[in-house]
Structures are given as structure tokens and as C-alpha cells.
Amino acid sequence: MIRILIAEDQAMVRGALATLLDLEDDFEVIASVGNGLEAVERAKVLLPDVALLDIEMPKMSGLEVVEKLRSAVPSCRCVLVTTFARPGYMQRAIKAGARGYLLKDAQVEELAAAIRRIVAGDRVMSPELMMAAMECTNPLTDRESEVLRLAAQGMTTRELARTLCLSEGTVRNYLxxxxSKLSTNSRQEAIKTAESQGWI
Structure with missing residues (x-):
């Protein structure tokens, strides 16, 4: 029996997924939660075989959940299910250790088959998302992405420098x-461009 945890902030989608997957003879939905923090907490206790995660959730994103569970529950295979065909999300998901990345408009039979393949050791990625990811690579380094991600949270240059243990001049250089790399004229435009691609 494949034991599944579902984390999805939209109650209707979460309920439908749980109902449909429970109909599979070899699946058991052991938990269904509405935010990323609860997903991590429940996974630590219940030790699911698979965590089916939305990307954008309250308290903790699906990408953050993948990173947490990689060390907290290494036996759990994480699968991101999303409506967002943003190439940067897939690249970050693979880097974080996700075993699957699928679009929500897939048929439940496709999702069930993907879960079985992932439990068997495969990695399953949506072909549409793979094509988008190959066509649009993130030009930012890890450090540049980190600086921009924190800037998107409203941090000033001084706060960024203090948080990252850098000089203010170095932070300004990164920004x-x-x-320059994103062909924008301001910090806010750079943040908007990077967010639209899923790079931060």
C-alpha cells in the first residue's frame, strides 16, 4: 500500500484529490492538509511514502517543504503538483530534490501512474514543463537569487547586508x-521578472 500525504491550500481541490486517489486499490491517503508547515509536521509523524504538494501554500511553499522533508523524512518522495508552468519552479524543484513535477490539469490516471513510477524509483516530470525549462534557463547565480528573494520580502540594502553578512556595497553590486542580467531598470522590475519565471 502506498501511503500518501496531500498538501493543498484550496479545500475543494484537496478534497477531490484525496477522494480520487483513495479509490485506487494500492493507495491510502493518510493525511490531507492546507499549508506547508502542517505538511512537514504531519510527515514527520506519519512517515508517508509520497507527499503530494502544491507549490504556493500559506506558511511554507511546496518547494520549501521538499527541502525540509529531504532531511527530516528522507524516505518520503515529494511530488509537486501545480497550475504554474513557470520554468524556474521546475528547476528549483529538481534542485530541492523533488521526484515529480506535474501540472494540475493532468488526468487522475496519469497522476496515479506517476506516483507508482516515483515509488518504484523513477523521476517523473511533465513534458510541457520540461520543454519550458529547457528553453528558459535562470541567468542568476544562487547568491544573486538569494539576494533578490530577500529583497522581494521588503529588506533594505542595509538589512540585506546584515542578514547575508556582506557589505552594503557588495549587496548593491549583486542587485x-x-x-543587468534581467534587462530591468530597477530592483522592483527585477523582482517582478524573476518571480514571473519562478526563479525566486
Whole structure:
């Protein structure tokens, strides 16, 4: 029996997924939660075989949940299910250790088959998302992405420098480089562009 935890903030979608997957003879939905933090907490206790995760959830994103569970519950295979065909999300999901990345508009039979393949040791990615990811690579380094991600939270240059243990001049250089790489004229434009691609 494949034991599944579902984390999805939309109650109707969460309920439908749980109902449909429970109909499979070899599946058991052992938990269904509405935010990322609860997903991590329940997974630590219940030790599911598979965690089916939405990307954008309250308290903790699906990508953050994947990173947490990789060390907290290494036996759990994480599968991201999303409506967002943003190439950067897939790249970050693979880097975080996700075993699957699928679009929500897939048929339940496709999802069930993907879960079985993932439990058997495969990695399953949506072909549409694979094509988008190959066509659009993130030009930012890990450090530039980190600086921009924190800037998107409203941090000033001084706060960024203190948080990252860098000088304010170095932070300004990173921000200037991100604006140049993304062909934008301001920090806010750079943040907007990077967010639209799923790079931060």
C-alpha cells in the first residue's frame, strides 16, 4: 500500500484529490492538509511514502517543504503538483530534490501512474514543463537569487547586508548585476521578472 500525504491550500481541490486517489486499490491517503508547515509536521509523524504538494501554500511553499522533508523524512518522495508552468519552479524543484513535477490539469490516471513510477524509483516530470525549462534557463547565480528573494520580502540594502553578512556595497553590486542580467531598470522590475519565471 502506498501511503500518501496531500498538501493543498484550496479545500475543494484537496478534497477531490484525496477522494480520487483513495479509490485506487494500492493507495491510502493518510493525511490531507492546507499549508506547508502542517505538511512537514504531519510527515514527520506519519512517515508517508509520497507527499503530494502544491507549490504556493500559506506558511511554507511546496518547494520549501521538499527541502525540509529531504532531511527530516528522507524516505518520503515529494511530488509537486501545480497550475504554474513557470520554468524556474521546475528547476528549483529538481534542485530541492523533488521526484515529480506535474501540472494540475493532468488526468487522475496519469497522476496515479506517476506516483507508482516515483515509488518504484523513477523521476517523473511533465513534458510541457520540461520543454519550458529547457528553453528558459535562470541567468542568476544562487547568491544573486538569494539576494533578490530577500529583497522581494521588503529588506533594505542595509538589512540585506546584515542578514547575508556582506557589505552594503557588495549587496548593491549583486542587485545591479541581477538588474543587468534581467534587462530591468530597477530592483522592483527585477523582482517582478524573476518571480514571473519562478526563479525566486
Amino acid at each position: 545591479s548585476e541581477t538588474m
